[in-house]
Amino acid sequence: MRRIARSRNLLLGSALALFVWGGTEAAPALEKAQPSPAAAPADSGFRQFLQTAWPLAQAKGVRRATFDAAFEGMEPDPAAPSAASPQAEFDKPLKSYLTDAASPQRISRGGDVLTKWKADLAQIEERFGVPGEIVVAAYGVETDFGRAMGGKDIVRSLASLAYRRQDRALFLDELIAALVILDKGDVDRAKMRGSWAGAMGGPQFMPSAYLKYALSYDGSGPPDIWDRPQDILASIAHFLRQSGWRPGLPWGMEVVLPAGFDFSSLHRGFPAFAALGVVSADGRPLPAAGEATLFLPSGAAGPAFLLSENYWVLKAYNNSDSYALSLALLGNRILGRPGLQGRWPAGEIAMSRAQKSEIQTLLRTAGFYRGDIDGRFGQASRDAIHAFQVSARIDPADGFGSPDVLKKLKEQAAAPPGR
Known part of the structure; x- marks a missing residue:
């Protein structure tokens, strides 16, 4: 990508x-x-x-x-x-x-x-x-x-x-x-x-x-x-x-996905997301141009964000989604915009570094992932998880690494050839 x-x-x-x-x-x-x-x-x-x-x-x-x-x-x-x-x-x-x-x-x-x-x-x-x-x-x-x-x-x-x-x-x-x-x-x-x-x-x-x-x-x-x-x-x-910041382009924004949203791709232009019924959580219009990535840090059940190219520039400061998203949302709050609108899923199970590494290893073996096995989920890992979900017809294909994704990857790896 x-x-x-x-x-x-x-x-x-x-x-x-x-x-x-x-x-x-x-x-x-x-x-x-x-x-x-x-x-x-x-x-x-x-x-x-x-x-x-x-x-x-x-x-x-x-x-x-x-x-x-x-x-x-x-x-x-x-x-x-x-x-x-x-x-x-x-x-x-x-x-x-x-x-x-x-x-x-x-x-x-x-x-x-x-x-x-x-x-x-x-x-x-x-x-x-x-x-x-x-x-x-x-x-x-x-x-x-x-x-x-x-x-x-x-x-x-x-x-x-x-x-x-x-x-x-x-x-x-x-x-x-x-x-x-x-x-x-x-x-x-x-x-x-x-x-x-x-x-x-x-x-x-x-x-x-x-x-x-x-x-x-x-x-x-x-x-x-x-x-x-x-x-x-x-x-x-x-x-x-x-580092590449584009003037006039927001880092992204929290968004609300419509019922029945099409998860076939996490990467589209802002206008394409708008055409699918995606709206910002605070009522601002989506940018009229530019590429965007859908980021669901807790899966489809949690808050959703559309990220612009400028979001990746924030990661030039520190290559961590937690860091970059926190910085971006802190900027929103400093400016007086509302806080997070989406709710974090109750009872979400945090994946360990070892479990994340296992997911990456299984994805690599299955041909979906070519990055490092480091137990850190960045966009390359999320894209690989999404590709596996689409291939396995898992709905929603939200790119979120969960215990259920790990289980299904193990099942696929253990299945006899041809099945």
């Missing part, structure tokens, strides 16, 4: 440059791990490892004095993990994740931010085409509007991760990018703080993303994504626009 490939390209390009591991509710695996200090004692090879980074830093134009000063007296941070841990965006039920990410307190604070910086956000939207409520919502989900930016020394955090996770070149690359920032004099070392995973400031940019996307709102100096809200908001908008 074209839109899926495009989203994946965003992740490999923008999101790997950004790799926002900071956030409060939306932090990926390493950000959530909290090992005890005793689990990671200082290693005598740390200093030697740091010196191997010098040729890389030198190649990027970093001065030796900057390099030496950055690592003087440094020991590895014992809190930095050597492995990943469970990821809330994929393991926590979307309903619970959404409740936390778009809490009444966050909606209220987001409204205050939207009002306080209304004029600046209007100029930012005019420049980048990203609506103010989306920018503010990203700020809220990432750092609770600056309340949770992290207090770790970014250079030490990245040096520790680069040393302990030498299988992940990302950390060493980000460490070099942090040294480039210091060498340019964009920010004092004492101010360059954030999560221990390396994400910095209000947008929770990794150092490479700071170099690529961070902006000074008025051009008066280096971008200050720690203390200057206008720079934070402009930088978030710049990142989203560079």
